[in-house]
Amino acid sequence: MGERPKVISADGITVYNILKGSVTVRQEDFTALHSLPDGPFALLVAIILSQNSNDRNSIAAYDDLKRATGLDPARILALGDGLEQVIRRAGMVRQKARAIRELARLALERGVDFLEHGDINEVERALLSIRGIGSKTVDVFLSLYRKVPRFAVDTHAKRIAARWGLTRKGASYEEVSGALLNFFGPERSDEAHRLLIAFGRAYCTARNPRCSECPLRQYCPSATATGAQG
Known part of the structure; x- marks a missing residue:
């Protein structure tokens, strides 16, 4: 050794x-901070978009998706394969679109309130069950939005x-x-x-x-x- x-x-x-x-930590340099005012579901979408992408591109993709759907889970699912085109500026569109769709389904099944107020362990398990969401994405969300020490x-x-x-x-x-x-x-x-x-x-x-x-x-x-x- x-x-x-x-x-x-x-x-x-x-x-x-x-x-x-x-x-200096500026809002425009961090996709998560850019999306934070839009709520927990939007924040998670933004964190997914930021994976393996620079913040300039992921913020652009986030804003494109926001304009197209209002970041409503049902409207995101209604895009079908068109979701990949909307978020194209974030790169890795197949993987990210799949994760965002699964997140949208979770939000519709459990409610956005689950992400905001649900038991931390249950929220973490539910998020980690989605392919394309890992520990880093969960930790960013829990620390920034739920104020969990991660x-x-x-x-x-x-x-x-x-x-x-x-x-x-x-x-x-x-x-x-x-x-x-x-x-x-x-x-x-x-x-x-x-x-x-x-x-x-x-x-x-x-x-x-x-x-x-x-x-x-x-x-x-x-x-x-x-x-x-x-």
């Missing part, structure tokens, strides 16, 4: 405060957690999520999720990270020891 990596030398609250002062993990969060020494390279989704939740604390997990994405886009990029300009350089073991190449 290899030597355990060095861990970031600042605590989660300090890092959170530095991130808040260094990066830490959704995307490629930015996974990369940064490893560079900070909080997880091993190749750690599972559950390991990374748990480590970041413990590091930042449940009360900050939802906002910290988006701050990490903004930080990953601005500084801690996958290739050629901007370590010399990074506001966390003095604390980050990857920046100080290896130039964040690992």
Whole structure:
């Protein structure tokens, strides 16, 4: 077994405060925030559209679908195969259309109120039963809309957690999520999720990270020891 990596030398609250002062989380840069005012069903649709897509394209697809259907589950199902054309700008249209249709059926069978007020465990099980909805989609929804302490993990969060020494390279989704939740604390997990994405886009990029300009350089073991190449 290899030597355990060095861990970031600042605590989660300090890092959170530095991130808040260094990066900006704008509604127009996050599909989930863009859709949040439209309710729980719309939010889930938006999160599905954002999978493996940049926010610019997924927001465009979301707005196209909203104009076409008012994000009404019955009207979405009535589109049939036309749904794929409406959401084409999000990419991966077959998979996403299938998941959105199943979500629409769930909303019609159980009611949107189930998504908003139903037992958390039941909601999670129902959502995970839909092909195309995984832990990240559920965690984004539960943390943002239902205020459940979850830490959704995307490629930015996974990369940064490893560079900070909080997880091993190749750690599972559950390991990374748990480590970041413990590091930042449940009360900050939802906002910290988006701050990490903004930080990953601005500084801690996958290739050629901007370590010399990074506001966390003095604390980050990857920046100080290896130039964040690992």
